[in-house]
Structures are given as C-alpha cells and as structure tokens.
Amino acid sequence: MLRWDGEGILFDPGEGTQRQMLRAGVAAHDLNRICVTHFHGDHSLGLAGVIQRINLDRVPHEITAHYPRSGQRFFERLRYATAYRETVALTEAPVDTDGPLARTPAYTLDARRLSHPVESYGYRLTEPDGRRMLPDRLAAHGIKGPDVGRIQREGSLNGVPLDEVSEVRRGQRFAFVMDTRLCAGVHTLAEDCDLLVIESTFLDEDEALAADHGHLTAGQAARVARDAGVRHLVLTHFSQRYPEPEEFERQARAAGYAGELTVARDLTRVPVPKRR
CATH class of the missing domain: 3.60.15.10 (Ribonuclease Z/Hydroxyacylglutathione hydrolase-like)
Structure with a gap:
C-alpha cells in the first residue's frame, strides 16, 4: 500500500492481503483507492476479502477501484464472491486506455x-x-512575516511577482x-x-x-x-x-x-x- 498525503492506495491485493494488512497495521479505513494491474490470481484474489472487510468495517468515505476493463467479469465475481451486506460506496472505475x-x-x-x-x-x-520560497530574495525585497503567505496566495505583492522570490519545487x-x-x-x-x-x-x-x-x-x-x-x-x-x-x-x-x-x-x- 502507498500512503500519499493522507490517502491510502492499495495495489494488487493478492492472496493473503487481509492478513498482511493486519500485520502491517493497515486498516480498511486507511484505503481510498484500489488499483489492480491485471487479473492473475497473485495480483487480485485478495479483492474479495478486502472488499468485504471495507463493508464490514463501514468505511465512511468513498473508495474507488481501478482495474482493466477487460477483466470486468473477474472483478464482479470477486466483489460478490459470497454474501455480505454492502455498506460502503465502492466506485468502479475500469481502465481501458x-x-x-x-x-x-x-x-x-x-x-x-x-x-x-x-x-x-x-x-x-x-x-x-509547488513553489519553494527563497529567503535571500524575500529579504532583498523586504518581504517577511504575514506578507510571505500573502504573496504566495496572491501571486504578487507591491509590484514584486512571486517568481522573483521563489522557484518551482x-x-x-x-x-x-x-x-x-x-x-x-x-x-x-x-x-x-x-x-x-x-x-x-x-x-x-x-x-x-x-x-x-x-x-x-x-x-x-x-x-x-x-x-x-x-x-x-x-x-x-x-x-x-x-x-x-x-x-x-x-x-x-x-x-x-x-x-x-x-x-x-x-x-x-x-x-x-x-x-x-
């Protein structure tokens, strides 16, 4: 799983994924997306358990699943492998290009x-x-304190453009x-x-x-x-x-x-x- 700025993206949940999530301290609530590269078993058979755990735990936010569109029938079989109560909005977003x-x-x-x-x-x-502020250039233009945030928000300050005191990050x-x-x-x-x-x-x-x-x-x-x-x-x-x-x-x-x-x-x- 990839943790990225507060989101969790689970890639290729193969067999035993739920067990590994437990060992890694990853809960269903940590997931925001599931990305499946292809429908061979070692990359997808864990979907059934992960999806049921998401619903059992009543994850409060939407979760999106990406997978090859040609494998739609496999995704549906795994999503509904057994009976359970659906409680979560799982959005299917298949990939075909x-x-x-x-x-x-x-x-x-x-x-x-x-x-x-x-x-x-x-x-x-x-x-x-993003932008990386340059302290020496800010100082040269007398920009400090709250004005630093202001120039970042507004793009210029007293005729000084943001590009003059920052660089691309x-x-x-x-x-x-x-x-x-x-x-x-x-x-x-x-x-x-x-x-x-x-x-x-x-x-x-x-x-x-x-x-x-x-x-x-x-x-x-x-x-x-x-x-x-x-x-x-x-x-x-x-x-x-x-x-x-x-x-x-x-x-x-x-x-x-x-x-x-x-x-x-x-x-x-x-x-x-x-x-x-």
Missing part, C-alpha cells in the same frame, strides 16, 4: 498499458509542482509496474520517478524465459530505472526458482543503476524520498 484516471489536490493518477499475456496496466502518481512521482515485458509503457511510467516499484521476476540469464512469460529481469528493470533517472528503485515479484534474493541486487547494480535500491521482502516499509 492510457492517460489520467483521477485528479485530486494531492496527485494525478495515470495508467499505461503494459505487455503481458493478459491485459495489464501500470500506475503512476504525480504530485503537482517539482512534485514527487511514484510508479507501480507489475507483470510486463519491456515496452513503451514501462519507460513512460518510470520517467523521473522518485520511487519506482517494479517487477523483476527473473534473473538476467533467463531473459528469454522472461520475455516468453511477459516479465522483466533484474537487469532490465534496473536499466529502465537508470535511464529514467529514478531516485529509489524497489525490485519485487521474484520467481521462487531463485533462492538468493541478493542476486537481484547484484544484477541491478551490474546493470548500472547507482541510486537507492531495495530488494523487497514481506512488510518492507520504503519511504518516498524527500523532495529535492
């Missing part, structure tokens, strides 16, 4: 089509750009890229991300197998992150054929990724890097 899905004051949520044997989408959150960016081969969508989602969570199911020596099954290798994921300027790379979704997860890190470094790197384990907590 690239582009923005939602805009809030805190972020824009976009989707991009990926390349997998079943229809799959990756998701990206982009925070709006780029908004943070996050992407979630699961089961896919290399494709344009992967690169678009990763571009300039502060935090990229990406699958690396296979090691590099099994690159042909990865392509056949619609997956990435550790080296491919790392090169995407390197070329995209990703600040913190999180590798996940490892095939059980590999007993040593450290090898994924070694291959990522060998591929030239020099930023912060996490090889994910259950219940790993990864902070979004601080704003530049």
Whole structure:
C-alpha cells in the first residue's frame, strides 16, 4: 500500500492481503483507492476479502477501484464472491486506455498499458509542482512575516511577482509496474520517478524465459530505472526458482543503476524520498 498525503492506495491485493494488512497495521479505513494491474490470481484474489472487510468495517468515505476493463467479469465475481451486506460506496472505475484516471489536490493518477499475456496496466502518481520560497530574495525585497503567505496566495505583492522570490519545487512521482515485458509503457511510467516499484521476476540469464512469460529481469528493470533517472528503485515479484534474493541486487547494480535500491521482502516499509 502507498500512503500519499493522507490517502491510502492499495495495489494488487493478492492472496493473503487481509492478513498482511493486519500485520502491517493497515486498516480498511486507511484505503481510498484500489488499483489492480491485471487479473492473475497473485495480483487480485485478495479483492474479495478486502472488499468485504471495507463493508464490514463501514468505511465512511468513498473508495474507488481501478482495474482493466477487460477483466470486468473477474472483478464482479470477486466483489460478490459470497454474501455480505454492502455498506460502503465502492466506485468502479475500469481502465481501458492510457492517460489520467483521477485528479485530486494531492496527485494525478495515470495508467499505461503494459505487455503481458493478459491485459495489464501500470500506475503512476504525480504530485503537482509547488513553489519553494527563497529567503535571500524575500529579504532583498523586504518581504517577511504575514506578507510571505500573502504573496504566495496572491501571486504578487507591491509590484514584486512571486517568481522573483521563489522557484518551482517539482512534485514527487511514484510508479507501480507489475507483470510486463519491456515496452513503451514501462519507460513512460518510470520517467523521473522518485520511487519506482517494479517487477523483476527473473534473473538476467533467463531473459528469454522472461520475455516468453511477459516479465522483466533484474537487469532490465534496473536499466529502465537508470535511464529514467529514478531516485529509489524497489525490485519485487521474484520467481521462487531463485533462492538468493541478493542476486537481484547484484544484477541491478551490474546493470548500472547507482541510486537507492531495495530488494523487497514481506512488510518492507520504503519511504518516498524527500523532495529535492
């Protein structure tokens, strides 16, 4: 789950999601969106339990679910897998094209089509750009105290434009890229991300197998992150054929990724890097 400015976005609730939420201290009330990349079981079978828990706990706010439109029948089967009392407004917002899905004051949520044997989408959150006030320029113009807030609100003060005493503070960016081969969508989602969570199911020596099954290798994921300027790379979704997860890190470094790197384990907590 991603915590973003007071909202909680749950990605790909596979089997055992409710149990992991409990272990991680995440309640149904913490959720605002659910984003499913595709309808393979390890990415979606937990939907039934999560949706029923949302209703059992009577979450007071609306929750929106995004998922590939081609999997509508699977979503409905999971949403109504057993009998329960619906008490919560769960908004279905299926995805069938690239582009923005939602805009809030805190972020824009976009989707991009990926390349997998079943229809799959990756998701990206982009925070709006803000302004960083420059103390030396404020002082040069004699702007202080309440006037700092005033120029931020009004855009100018006594003939001094906001641009003269501040600079753009780029908004943070996050992407979630699961089961896919290399494709344009992967690169678009990763571009300039502060935090990229990406699958690396296979090691590099099994690159042909990865392509056949619609997956990435550790080296491919790392090169995407390197070329995209990703600040913190999180590798996940490892095939059980590999007993040593450290090898994924070694291959990522060998591929030239020099930023912060996490090889994910259950219940790993990864902070979004601080704003530049």
